[in-house]
Amino acid sequence: MDNNDKLIRLRYALEIKNKDMAEIFKLGGEEVTVPEVIRILTKTDEEAEDNDQIKCNNSMFDAFLNGLIIFKRGKQEPKPGQPETPESSYKKSANVNNLLLKKVKIALALTTEDMLDLFEKAGITVTKGELGALLRKEGHKNYTECGDKFARNFLKGLAIKYRG
Template sequence: MLNNDTLRSIRYMLDLGDVHVVEILALTGHKATREEVEAWLKKDEEDPGFAAMPDLVMAHFLDGLIIHRRGRDESQPARPVEARINNNTVLKKLRVAFELKEDDIIAIMADAGFKVSKGEVNALFRQPKHSNFRTCGDQFLRNFLKGLTQRLRGAK
């Protein structure tokens, strides 16, 4: 899934303005402007001013979201920011930010109309070298974001 789509979904889910996105990025030390955020939020690549959101910036945003939602843990050293982001990483960081357990993820997916088992959810959070690791597909992440939005904003 494109980082731009993920950012748009999270922004809608939490009802964040452009300034809030800039502030969340600043929590990890990443400086972004409101104009950059507006370019990342454009829906279509043909829109004038559209810019693809780099993986590094998405990693900063997700780490900042964790700090924004849960607070900074001063007892731990700052974790290095990933240079490459994939759907599994996005899912893991959202799980941490929203303090979700396996059962929560299964319920969120069911709310989105996507049935998933505990084993399938576990496989998404395993290390890539593990024999039971599964790649998180775009459809899974899209439905997860849809279900989480319904949970946080209420069903429409």
């Protein structure tokens, strides 16, 4: 599952309009126009040579997730002594699925119980320990890399919860 597919699923689950998608990218520090958003969200055939889709790389996806947090919760003022803009988290982490879980959890103010419920709605059972391992910082001894199956089911659970 590539970043474009994750964006498509996230947009569907949260019912985000194209104009809002462009605004979210802008809040995250990535300048994307509405026509470019449409090209990012367009599914294309792998064999098609006139591929008009814009590939969403990890930095774009991270910018979108950061923008989603600001869009949903508002801009947080940095505390004294903190840098103005934190270091991009995707550079530290090779797996964007873990970032997806963490940042959507923050953006939607989900509790651990809410997240377990989302996985349950998608038809898989995840324990608190497994979820905690997915949400840990990379390098922690209990950190577990989030696979596409977990990310796909998390987004499916979001769609069921918010779309009915």
